[in-house]
Amino acid sequence: MRDVGAHRPRAIAGVARPQTVAEVCAVVRCAAADGRRLYPLSTGRNWGMGSGVPATDENIVVDLGGMNRIRSLDLENGFAVVEPGVTQAQLAEELRETPWLLNVTASCADTSVVGNALERGDGSVRSRVHDVAGIEAVLPDGSVITTGGLDTWGRYRGRVAGPDLTGAFVQHNLGIVTAMAIALVPRPQSFGLVHARIPRDQIERAVSGMGAFLRRGNPAEGLLRVRELSLVPSRGDWTLPDGVDPDLFTILGPLLGSGETVRLAEELLRKALLEVEGAEALRVLDATAVMPDDPLYTRALMAQGIPTCRGVHNALGVSSCDQVDAGKMGFLALLPQLPMDVRSTENILQVLRAAAECNGTASMMEWNLVSRNLANGVIQIFFDRDVPDAPARAHRFRQDAGGLLRGYGCVIYRSDIDNSAADLYAQSSPGTLSMLHRLKGTFDPGGLLSPGRYSISA
Template sequence: MQGPSRLELRSRDVGGHQPRTVAGVETPRGLDEVRALVRQAMATGARLYPISTGRNWGMGSAVPVSDDNLVVDLSGMNRVRSLDLEAGYAVIEPGVTQRQLAALLRDTPWMLNVTASCADTSVVGNGLDRGDGCIRSRVHDVAGLEAVLADGSVVTTGGLDPAGRYHGRVAGPDLTPAFVQHNLGVITAMAVALVPRPQTVALVHGRLQRDQIGVALGALTAFLRRGNPAEGLLRVRELSLVPTEGNDWGAIEGTGAGAGAVAGGGDWTLPAGVDPGLFTILGPLMGSDATVELAEELLRKALIEVEGAEAVRVVDASEVSPEDPLYPRALMAQGIPTCRGVHNALGVTSCDQIDEGAMGFLALLPLMPMHARRTEHILAALQTAVDRYGTALMMEWNLVGRHMANGVIQIFFDRRAPGAPHRAHQLRNDGNCLLRGNGCAIYRSDIDHAAADVWSETSTAGLGMLHRLKTALDPDGLISPGRYGA
């Protein structure tokens, strides 16, 4: 068990959530140690809260959902158990980072579906929490799992066998999805589906005027629904809502001196370089030379009604220079993780500084429509909350499919400014309610809202089924009580 300094660290996070008391921290190094820890918890009644690397920034970092949990830090379980370069799968433990796996895949026919987060975040943890990569949603990378149940037994799913070999989906029911965003067991290994390394990776980038957001979303939706011949996840991002000038923010309880905005003035904060009058279209087009060329032609045709879209550029990702602001995105599109984007947004030089830094950060993750009129209606509703609390937000649409987009709403605040953390949390709370009221369910939650988000979107019968499943596998509620599960 770790000393007091480790426990103190676990009580802090960049989001400034309400602190939780922690019963202790354990750092198992292998499957047998996890099983022993679970059996010990059965005897002592301890409640276990597993984390991978604890870098779930904006949603609670490594802080448990409830008080008095024993945090099970799996970052020391960092073996790549197997790498199948013929079929394109890696079997990895929770402590394996993006940096580690991407390095192993260098100069191979495969690459990792990299996220925009830190290079040292967990591949397993992000996949199980339905994060988004540069190519597809990370949940599609989750091929099979190894889990320790609350009685200490070990189960495997999806074709991952007890010896750690991955065969692909096998006959019979596949319980892999049941462990996504749930607390049925402690995940100790995952089979990760890799991405074939394409002949060409092009990067789409353009900054457009704010009033074109609905038209641009509609155009990109049409491009996807008519058939995008290339791989890659297109994003509409960096659309900011800032407080309207003239509001009396000081009348709001808890409001104090400003954090120093980077644009527009007042008491709100956005990352350097973000212009509230613009938004960005960004994402890779991947495949053969001919496929990428065709995809670019179809994309430009789709955007023809979008004012200013003629300035959208499509560049070879391998030719983007390190001095270009697009360089971090070009690396990620090629399966190379980088921390530069995170550092720039949060004003740090090391990811180890984020949970202790001056910049606060919250995330709100709703499913968003891909329809112009509904988009503008939702933005207008969110603007009322932004004005009420005098706190800015920044939005992103990850176009993960042809039906709905995974939304990412980021709220930045100065942790040192009196009232700023309170107003940021109130904005997230109100934003959550406004989005749900407009039909936008939350697809990935934070430690303060996980239970409420599940209850609000699940039927009574569905909740009963989740409860029966949890009770059957973990009757004493030993594993991460309160985290998504019933």
């Protein structure tokens, strides 16, 4: 199995492609009887984190891509119930000309809505874990459960009384999720798109200013990003995507709401960035008026809830997403939570630059401003797969940077197949690990599902 991240290859025991919940139950029961291990995936486009490769050897990959029904669409209350094979493009098309949008990600239009939400991916409006209202899952004994108000007929009725186990299935391996209730985004009156290109020596002030803007209150919706900050070593055979300017970084993201709220948000944002040199050139575009030949067209589509593959193609130099895992450009993703004050940002950037220099590997940083206090960081580590030692250097950078960030109190919030179990152990207290062990042992005493993936062995 090919993997754009060049993780350690795994031996695969087989592939199952169930089309219905009943078939998933049958796969689970057969695997339990035969002593096999199962590794479910939605569309396998978890790029930079392992793609569709299991965390351990000798798993049967359970490909859920054929389960691609939109079971229900509640256009009065703004919920969709979808199966794992439903893609961003499929659901977004279903929502066209309705009062609702999908909280789309910057990844491929054919990525799974369910899979990305379970992995805590970030959308254009908010972190997608906040979209998860309820799930349906097949447990390791072959039984089916629902959580959060999703009923057995595939309808979402709202949160119900009593304990809600929905969160237990996020970044865990307690069951195979076969459906999810997704909260949609109200279609706004105005689609603003923030854009500014700023000199890299202003990055600490810019991150701090954006944090201050959020703490004072952003009247519009939309997940703003500080992105495309390059960490480039002075030596080595390193690479970055075409068109990246190491001397600049970008502030980008949607402002959604009424015309008045978007204008007010723009005014407050400009005030928050007064001390950032170059921020005077910040502009807020009408996302609906951005033309296809504009470099911002991809982000303008995202702001409108329209997924696209253009960003992936441009970054990795491919013409089809089917080429990503076999293409010339490789990349890994390291995803830490990052503070937004000036001093902490200076310290973090200093140690990350040292890691880049030591390993002769380039990367790009992004702050996804998901809250008023912490950002979801995205560190994309690029390498040329035709250079013999480049993948190994990229993986060493990931290990070095991850350890350094943890030393500064920056937790890893989403991990890859090589590090998910280790990250869980390193960042959890003994009491938490004990509780997770008991939970896994109760649901999956035989260790049937996704061994090594955010897991404590049963």
